[in-house]
Amino acid sequence: MSAKKPEPVQVIKERRDKALSALVQGVPYISFLGIQFDRKGDELTAILPYAEAHIGNPTLPALHGGATASFLEVTAIIGLGWAILWEEIESGRVDPAEIGPERLPRLPKTIDFTVDYLRTGLPRDAYARARVNRSGRRYASVHVEAWQDNRARLFAQATGHFLMPARD
Amino acid sequence: MQIDKLARQMIEALPFSKALSMRLEEIEPGRAVISMPWDERLIGDPRTGVIHGGAVSALMDTTAGATVMARPDGPGITATIDLRIDYMRPARPGQRLRCEAHCYHATRSVAFVRAVTRDEEERDVPVATATGAFTFNKTDKGNTAEAGNK
Numbered sequence: 001m002s003a004k005k006p007e008p009v010q011v012i013k014e015r016r017d018k019a020l021s022a023l024v025q026g027v028p029y030i031s032f033l034g035i036q037f038d039r040k041g042d043e044l045t046a047i048l049p050y051a052e053a054h055i056g057n058p059t060l061p062a063l064h065g066g067a068t069a070s071f072l073e074v075t076a077i078i079g080l081g082w083a084i085l086w087e088e089i090e091s092g093r094v095d096p097a098e099i100g101p102e103r104l105p106r107l108p109k110t111i112d113f114t115v116d117y118l119r120t121g122l123p124r125d126a127y128a129r130a131r132v133n134r135s136g137r138r139y140a141s142v143h144v145e146a147w148q149d150n151r152a153r154l155f156a157q158a159t160g161h162f163l164m165p166a167r168d
Numbered sequence: 169m170q171i172d173k174l175a176r177q178m179i180e181a182l183p184f185s186k187a188l189s190m191r192l193e194e195i196e197p198g199r200a201v202i203s204m205p206w207d208e209r210l211i212g213d214p215r216t217g218v219i220h221g222g223a224v225s226a227l228m229d230t231t232a233g234a235t236v237m238a239r240p241d242g243p244g245i246t247a248t249i250d251l252r253i254d255y256m257r258p259a260r261p262g263q264r265l266r267c268e269a270h271c272y273h274a275t276r277s278v279a280f281v282r283a284v285t286r287d288e289e290e291r292d293v294p295v296a297t298a299t300g301a302f303t304f305n306k307t308d309k310g311n312t313a314e315a316g317n318k
Contacts, residue, residue, distance in 0.1 A: 028211040029220035055183040056230075057247075064184035065233065065248040066226025073222040077212075104214055110221040114252040 015096050019089055020044075022099040023081050027074075027107075033067070035074055042086050046075040048126040055123065063121025068146065072128060072158040073113055076142045079130025080162055081107045106165030108140060113160035121155050122148055138164055175238060185230050188223060192234070198271040200234040202227060205264050217261035221296075224285060225253055227267045228298040232281040235271035236302045239279065243305050246279065251300035259295045263287040271302075279304040 020039055024030055033054075038045045048054070048071045056064025085105050088094035099105060128146035135141075139161060146156045176192045179185060179202070188210070194201040204227045212220025229251055236246040259265055269283035283298040 026214045027220070028209050028214070029223060032209040033222075053183050053187040056185070058181075058183065062247075064182060064226065065229040065251070066188075066222075067184050069225035069229060069251065070220070070222025073225060074220070077221075106215070107213060109213075109258075110253075110255050112252060112254045113221065113225065114250065115225070115248075116250050117248045120247070 015089065016086075019085055019096045019099060019105075020082060022096075023085055023105050023107075024078060026104040029070070030074055030078075033070060033074065035071065037078065042083070044075075044079055044082055044129065046071065046078065046128045046130075048128070050124050050126075060120060061123050063123070063126070065115075065117060065121075068117065068121050068126075068156050069113075069115045069158070071126060072115055072144045072146055072156060073110065073160065075128040075146070076113070076130045076144045076158065076160050077107055077110065077162070079144070080132055080135070080140055080142050081105060081165075083132050083135065084108070084165070108162035108165055111139070111161040111163055113158060115156060115158045117156050119153070119155040124148055126155070127151075136164070140164055175234070178237075179230065179234055182230070184226065188226055190227065190230060193266070195234060195238050197238055197240050198235055199269070200231050200238060201266060201268045202231040202234065203264050203266045206259070206262050211261075213258075216258065218258040219261070219265070221253070221255060224255070224259065224265065224296050225251070225298075227265060228253055228269070228283045228285060228296065229300070231267040231269040232271075232283050232298065232300045233302060235269045235281055236274070236279040236304060239271060239274060239304075241306055242274065242279070243307060246302045246304060249278070249301040249303060251298055253296055253298045255296045256293050257295060259285075259287045260289065263289070265295065269298075274304050274306060276306045277304055278302070 054067040210223040267285040
């Protein structure tokens with residue numbers, strides 16, 4: 001009776017990080033905003049480091065509503081794209097070694113996106129997490145929460161519907 | 169016109185609008201038009217070169233907010249309460265986007281705005297539409313009587 005030996009943790013981590021990086025690095029607008037992703041298992045936290053270019057109201061100063069909306073939409077799309085990719089990789093249907101600039105993972109397309117602005121976006125780093133509330137064959141519904149200093153005090157939240165990417 | 173010049177400076181000088189190279193095309197009480205050029209840094213789908221929805225949201229939010237700021241019966245400042253965007257079709261890569269917004273109603277404390285964004289194929293279906301609510305502080309100046317707001 002010999003159970004299959006589990007893969008070394010480093011191999012698993014490398015595979016997942018490589019896949020996430022392929023998903024994120026391919027999108028110019030994510031680099032333009034400077035958004036980064038922190039991965040813990042399958043959970044992603046998006047980080048929008050403060051930049052002067054994200055200001056919309058210089059007198060307060062406050063983040064531009066468009067910068068906040070962009071951050072939330074990026075978090076929703078990558079969150080959903082990652083959930084799809086995670087499933088494909090862990091089931092062995094997609095070999096992460098094949099993912100690269102030549103063969104980028106497909107991303108879901110936004111159908112609609114609604115942002116609630118709950119508080120002024122302060123001139124400091126912002127964080128966001130997406131939750132896929134429903135993911136069907138064609139459509140998905142995703143909720144995003146964003147905060148700055150306190151996880152419980154959201155400064156914005158959003159809900160969006162997405163068209164699932166066609167399988168290769 | 170001086171107000172026009174002031175509004176242009178105000179909107180185009182906002183760091184984020186500037187980063188996206190937005191340009192104020194038209195502004196009058198309750199209506200604004202702002203355009204934004206296609207830029208490869210704004211690409212959201214590397215497979216097609218289509219600009220990211222977030223950049224379109226930023227254009228819509230700025231234009232919608234400008235219509236509220238341009239109301240003569242308000243204080244000239246506002247913040248977005250909520251904004252919903254519907255994406256009808258991908259914006260064509262390489263084309264300038266043009267957003268037209270109308271602030272069609274304002275109560276004492278809320279302004280309601282609709283916006284439409286098109287690319288250079290102006291007769292085609294719009295790229296996206298939006299509806300939003302914005303904070304507002306109605307001043308008595310230029311006030312008109314409104315039902316349900318007394």
